[in-house]
Amino acid sequence: MKYAAIASGSNGNCYYVAKGNDVILVDVGINTKHVELRMANLGLSPAAVKAIFITHEHTDHIKGLSVFCKRYQIGVYLTEGTYKGSKLQLPEHLVHIIKPDAEVRIGDILVRGIPKYHDAKEPCSFVVTDGQVNIGILTDLGRGCDHVKQVIRDSDVLLLESNYDEDLLRNGRYSYYLKNRISSGWGHISNKVALELFLENRTTRLKHLILGHLSGENNSLTLVQDTFCSHCADIKLSIATRYEETELFDVTHILTGRPLDIESRPLAYQQNALF
Ligand SMILES: [Zn+2]
Numbered sequence: 001m002k003y004a005a006i007a008s009g010s011n012g013n014c015y016y017v018a019k020g021n022d023v024i025l026v027d028v029g030i031n032t033k034h035v036e037l038r039m040a041n042l043g044l045s046p047a048a049v050k051a052i053f054i055t056h057e058h059t060d061h062i063k064g065l066s067v068f069c070k071r072y073q074i075g076v077y078l079t080e081g082t083y084k085g086s087k088l089q090l091p092e093h094l095v096h097i098i099k100p101d102a103e104v105r106i107g108d109i110l111v112r113g114i115p116k117y118h119d120a121k122e123p124c125s126f127v128v129t130d131g132q133v134n135i136g137i138l139t140d141l142g143r144g145c146d147h148v149k150q151v152i153r154d155s156d157v158l159l160l161e162s163n164y165d166e167d168l169l170r171n172g173r174y175s176y177y178l179k180n181r182i183s184s185g186w187g188h189i190s191n192k193v194a195l196e197l198f199l200e201n202r203t204t205r206l207k208h209l210i211l212g213h214l215s216g217e218n219n220s221l222t223l224v225q226d227t228f229c230s231h232c233a234d235i236k237l238s239i240a241t242r243y244e245e246t247e248l249f250d251v252t253h254i255l256t257g258r259p260l261d262i263e264s265r266p267l268a269y270q271q272n273a274l275f
């Protein structure tokens with residue numbers, strides 16, 4: 001299986017997973033032009049995407065969806081709540097309503113919905129598997145519920161939200177309402193909580209941890225790196241950012257790869273821009 005974060009952050013998310021010709025995207029939260037450009041950077045064609053799975057209706061997960069799915073005539077799998085909440089009117093033949101715990105087969109890959117706590121109508125995360133390798137994609141987590149813990153235990157590759165630094169959020173310029181929304185148990189998890197979840201639930205299965213959905217205002221690459229680096233000596237560690245796509249990872253290389261291979265973007269890409 002191959003996978004990449006096309007974009008990851010509180011301003012836009014799009015994740016790519018493929019097994020041979022079976023290609024899916026999870027979320028299209030950046031505009032179509034940027035998805036096309038970033039896929040082209042990886043040598044990937046949007047026309048090869050067979051299905052799009054949407055986690056929930058927040059703009060950073062659906063911004064490019066309408067144009068992208070129509071342009072390439074790709075079926076969209078989403079819960080009824082997510083579809084209603086999105087207020088999108090997609091062509092009927094492209095809409096597939098699923099339960100938040102649905103299992104959908106796309107050729108050789110199976111996509112499993114994982115219900116989650118988040119301030120959206122009917123949100124879920126997704127695990128993508130070919131029956132051997134499990135890739136968990138966990139963002140927009142209100143809390144580390146039992147579902148989240150189980151996905152971490154079962155993952156060979158895990159993309160995990162590490163949204164904010166608790167001190168930066170507490171002391172930052174966000175309103176009381178917004179601070180509360182983020183940390184209420186229905187918003188996002190902090191670097192500290194992400195680390196705890198990872199340490200308490202990781203198994204020897206886990207070979208690649210990718211941290212993502214970083215806040216632009218209340219987090220930085222350095223903080224995430226400092227939080228996780230010393231705990232990831234025996235696995236590959238990457239940080240997905242809003243600024244560019246990650247490389248296209250190949251799980252067969254990861255499973256046989258060298259440990260201590262820390263991948264992250266240069267610090268010049270630090271997230272001090274306010275968007
Ligand atoms: Zn959200």
Ligand SMILES: [Zn+2]
Nearest residue numbers: 010058060140
């Ligand atoms: Zn989000």
